[in-house]
Amino acid sequence: QSVLTQPPSVSGAPGQRVTISCTGSSSDIGAGYDVHWYQQLPGTAPKLLIYRNSNRPSGVPDRFSGSKSGTSASLAITGLQAEDEADYYCQSYDNSLINWVFGGGTKLTVL
Amino acid sequence: QITLKESGPTLVKPTQTLTLTCTFSGFSLSTSGEGVGWIRQPPGKALEWLTVIYWDDDKRYSPSLKSRLTITKDTSKNQVVLTLTNMDPVDTATYYCAHGTGGDPYYFDYWGQGTLVTVSS
Numbered sequence: 001q002s003v004l005t006q007p008p009s010v011s012g013a014p015g016q017r018v019t020i021s022c023t024g025s026s027s028d029i030g031a032g033y034d035v036h037w038y039q040q041l042p043g044t045a046p047k048l049l050i051y052r053n054s055n056r057p058s059g060v061p062d063r064f065s066g067s068k069s070g071t072s073a074s075l076a077i078t079g080l081q082a083e084d085e086a087d088y089y090c091q092s093y094d095n096s097l098i099n100w101v102f103g104g105g106t107k108l109t110v111l
Numbered sequence: 112q113i114t115l116k117e118s119g120p121t122l123v124k125p126t127q128t129l130t131l132t133c134t135f136s137g138f139s140l141s142t143s144g145e146g147v148g149w150i151r152q153p154p155g156k157a158l159e160w161l162t163v164i165y166w167d168d169d170k171r172y173s174p175s176l177k178s179r180l181t182i183t184k185d186t187s188k189n190q191v192v193l194t195l196t197n198m199d200p201v202d203t204a205t206y207y208c209a210h211g212t213g214g215d216p217y218y219f220d221y222w223g224q225g226t227l228v229t230v231s232s
Contacts, residue, residue, distance in 0.1 A: 002157055033216065034213075034218070036218040036219075038158075038219075044224075045207055045222040045223065045224055045225050046150075046158065046207070046219075046222055047222070048218065048219065048220045048221075051213060051218050051220070052213065052218070057220065089157065089158055091158075091160075091218065091219075093216040097174055098171070098174065099160065099173060099174060100148070100160035100163070100216060100217075101160065102150075102157055102158040102159065102160060103157070104157045105157045105158070
């Protein structure tokens with residue numbers, strides 16, 4: 001069981017907007033630690049998508065955005081495209097476990 | 112341009128020790144702020160952080176695996192080595208090494224392609 005809770009799956013039609021939540025606790029996200037998001041396309045390694053809550057690495061489309069509030073964070077994807085179909089993971093740090101922590105992952109299906 | 116690549120056995124027997132090497136380029140682990148982490152992913156399951164080594168040789172381990180894990184670096188060879196003792200079938204996973212950045216605690220901005228390790232007799 002992952003420390004950070006994500007919905008197992010979300011879906012949306014091309015062009016729509018979807019959000020993926022990441023819920024933590026007072027020892028990780030709520031303690032002020034940043035949240036980062038990774039995209040894992042089928043059969044490939046994870047790729048950094050959002051760092052420090054809301055920053056996009058070079059080359060990541062601005063259709064992807066992140067936010068953080070309290071003990072939770074969210075990833076939003078607008079203008080859904082077929083190529084966005086992937087698994088998405090949030091990551092933070094837990095100061096009670098002294099551990100980097102990942103969410104359980106969310107599978108995005110583009111209908 | 113940062114690249115990382117994992118290498119090591121694809122099959123190990125239960126109770127054996129796994130040794131994986133991460134060979135990287137595009138940065139130096141002798142440079143302040145740099146780090147390398149290992150993350151694994153059992154088939155069909157989520158990512159699990161294992162360990163991180165910092166440029167100053169500071170090391171952090173997953174509490175649940177700390178007794179079985181060792182991470183070391185060879186700065187001259189641009190390599191980081193992971194050892195995991197007493198392997199069990201539940202340790203079957205794809206093992207990734209990744210470049211740590213962004214201060215402490217790191218996030219991981221570049222990942223290797225991963226190597227699938229199967230534990231079976």
